[in-house]
Amino acid sequence: MQEKDCLFCRIINGEIPSAKIYEDDYVYAFLDIAPGQQGHTLVVPKKHSANILELDNDHGAKILEAIQKIAPAIMNAMGAEGFNVIQNNNEVAGQTVFHTHFHIIPRKVNDGMGLWAPKPYETMEKMQEVATKIIQALQ
Ligand code: AMP
Ligand code: ZN
Numbered sequence: 001m002q003e004k005d006c007l008f009c010r011i012i013n014g015e016i017p018s019a020k021i022y023e024d025d026y027v028y029a030f031l032d033i034a035p036g037q038q039g040h041t042l043v044v045p046k047k048h049s050a051n052i053l054e055l056d057n058d059h060g061a062k063i064l065e066a067i068q069k070i071a072p073a074i075m076n077a078m079g080a081e082g083f084n085v086i087q088n089n090n091e092v093a094g095q096t097v098f099h100t101h102f103h104i105i106p107r108k109v110n111d112g113m114g115l116w117a118p119k120p121y122e123t124m125e126k127m128q129e130v131a132t133k134i135i136q137a138l139q
Pocket of ligand 1: 095097098
């Protein structure tokens with residue numbers, strides 16, 4: 001179920017302290033130690049998986065349920081009007097802890113946080129080429 005050298009498994013076990021905000025049989029949620037905004041929370045499955053591709057469906061469903069419960073509470077507590085759910089997979093995408101986790105980041109007007117710089121396709125044909133490539137990869 002858990003890995004002895006995994007930081008988040010150790011947090012779930014209580015070996016490493018955390019500011020826990022929610023826990024049930026499947027899910028553990030705690031404040032990120034270096035938040036993008038105050039109240040930034042990590043929601044993690046109790047069963048170890050390295051990334052979302054390894055997450056089993058039971059835990060996935062429970063994580064979504066927990067996000068739906070926790071995010072409104074974070075918004076209320078922090079006076080936020082919205083939130084982002086961010087989930088990084090693999091180092092190139094910014095994953096630094098290799099135990100699946102979902103970031104909930106509360107958002108306020110003009111909070112100065114940007115997520116990505118849009119780079120529109122040059123033409124509809126180029127966009128369709130990309131869609132076709134992905135559809136082929138799904139076969
Ligand atoms: P990611 O970059 O998506 O893998 O996110 C890992 C997150 O874990 C980062 O936002 C870190 O700030 C956070 N983090 C690392 N160590 C701890 C810790 N001991 N307690 C709480 N959050 C942590
Ligand atoms: Zn783990």
